[in-house]
Amino acid sequence: MSPLTICLIIFALMVIGFCSGKYSLATISLVSMMALVLTGCMDAKDALTYFSNNNVIMIAGMCVVAAGFNRTQFCTNVANGISRVSKGSLNKMMFGYVLIGMLLSQFIQSPIVAMGIVTPMLLASAESMGLKSSKVVFPLGVATVVTCCTLPVGAGATVAAELNGYLESYGYLDHMVGILDPMVGRLPLLVICVIYCSFFATKFAPDEPIVKSITEVKQGAGRVALKPFQEYAGIFIFFADAVALMCAKQIGMQNWEITVIGALAMVLCGVLKPREATASLPVSMLLLIVGALAMSGALSSTGAGDLIGGHIAGIVDSVNGNSYIIGFIFFIIPFVMTQVMQNRGTMLIFHPIAIATCASIGANPVGLMILIQAACLSAFMTPMATAAIPYMMECGGYDQRSMFKQSWLFAIICCVVSVGWIMTVFPLG
Known part of the structure; x- marks a missing residue:
């Protein structure tokens, strides 16, 4: 069998293992990675690099920083304040936190970082309302x-330039992406996402964790209150870390460096004892991410994306250039593929295909390129999609089956809204 066939079989078994619930997600993830190595689908050295992946280190550092912040009264006071303002309303509370998360996701290109900043306060508010x-x-x-980099601020300000880079590299300069075009294309989904996640998504969420969450694991023994210096240090370090993450490019540092420095500062200032900092590391989550990244990389390197992408041009010819049908194809296939491959890799595959397709018929590729970006950034159903999903699954106590149950309706909404709006505003003709 070819490496691609073997990789697809291992991937299928991995999904079955995730859904079975017989073993932990981390166990299934690492077993899959080792299977890739033993079958020759992945080099052992390449597999080892995933343990030192930037996202893995960044998440580990952010979890320690969040644990230190959780020890302060500030986190509890803010959470109680939001709970009071919401007057016991779950929808009002979710609207506040979803809005904060969405805004942070415009300035920070990594959703996992935005989640790491907001989640401690959200969980404190939920606990005060008796919610899991x-x-x-x-x-x-x-x-x-889903809303990451929609507005032309922060990391989102570079989206148009990135898309134009694809057009320039292909040499198809008849149409260019305006700086506001990505926002115009994705703004309706941003609004709908905030509304859905605030007022409807909780209806599909389980009342109790399906598997033991990291929040449950770390609850238990009471802790001694922090001294005034430690209290203020914990608050300052947390928010300094958040600001530094927003301005990472300006200060010339990588996200993992910022979170590791923040984690060390929490220990050096006495907010966390070394043993507490170590205990706050979500080892299971980190190993899940390692295995998921490895599977994503293997699917990409063995040619799964190229194989699927190569058949799209023929499909496009058969629908006679209909903007909405072509738009649906260029949304749904990248959307599905990004559930098992990293979004950046999927975009690298499909942007050139979209440009080549439009160049061959003299069409405008701007809508398709924005649609591909929307599809790749809307992947939230599996732990391979983006590093934020394993974090979400571990914090919420979800297994793969519960993720699908919560995801399917909004996935359809994402597709319908994105295709319907973007292909109307940026048609091929």
């Missing part, structure tokens, strides 16, 4: 993922 993490984490996570 499983009821509130999924809506916040989806909002930070």
Whole structure:
């Protein structure tokens, strides 16, 4: 069998393992990665690099920073304040946190970082209202993922330039992407996402965690109150970390460096004891991410994306250039593929295909390119989609089956809204 066939079989078994619930997600994830290595689908050295992946280190650092922040009274006071303002209303509370998560996701290109900033306060508010993490984490996570980089601020300000780079590299300069075009195309979905995640998503969320969440694991023994210096240090470090993450490019640092420095500062200032910092590391989540990234990389390197992308041009010819049908094809296939491959890799495959397709018929590729971006940034159904999903699953206590149950309706909404709006505003003709 070819490496591609073997990789697809391992992937299918991985999904079955996730849904079975017999073993932990981390166990299934690592078994799949080792199967890829033993079958020759992945080089052992390449597999080892996933343990030091930027996202893995960044998430580990952010979890320690969040644990330190959780020890302060500020986190509890803000959470209680939001709970009071919401007057016991779950929808009002979710609207506040979803809005904060969405805004952070415009300035920080990584949804996992936005989630790491907001989740501690959300969980504190949920606890004060007698709610489990499983009821509130999924809506916040989806909002930070789907709305990421929609507005032309922060990381979103570079989206148009990136898309134009694809056009320039292909040499098709008849149409260019305006700086506001990505926002115009994705803004309706941003609005609908905030509304859905605030007022409807919780209806599909389980009342109790399906599997033990990291929040449950870490609850238990009471802790001694922090001294005034430690209290203020914990608050300052958390918000300094958040600001630094927003301005990472300006200060010339990578996200993982910022979160690791923040984690060390929490220990050095006495907000967390070394043993507490170590205990706050979500090892199961980190191993899940390692295995998911490895599977994503293997699917990409063995040619799964190219194989699927190669058949699209023929399909486009058969629908006689209908903007909405072609738009649906260029949304649904990248959307599905990004559930098993990282969004950046999927975009690298499909942007050239969209440009080549439009160049061959003299069409405008702007709508398709924005649609592909929307599809790839709307992946939230599996832990392979983006690093934010394993974090979401571990914090909320979700298994793969519960993720599908919560995801399917909004996935349809994402498709209908994105295709319907973008292909109307940016038609092929």
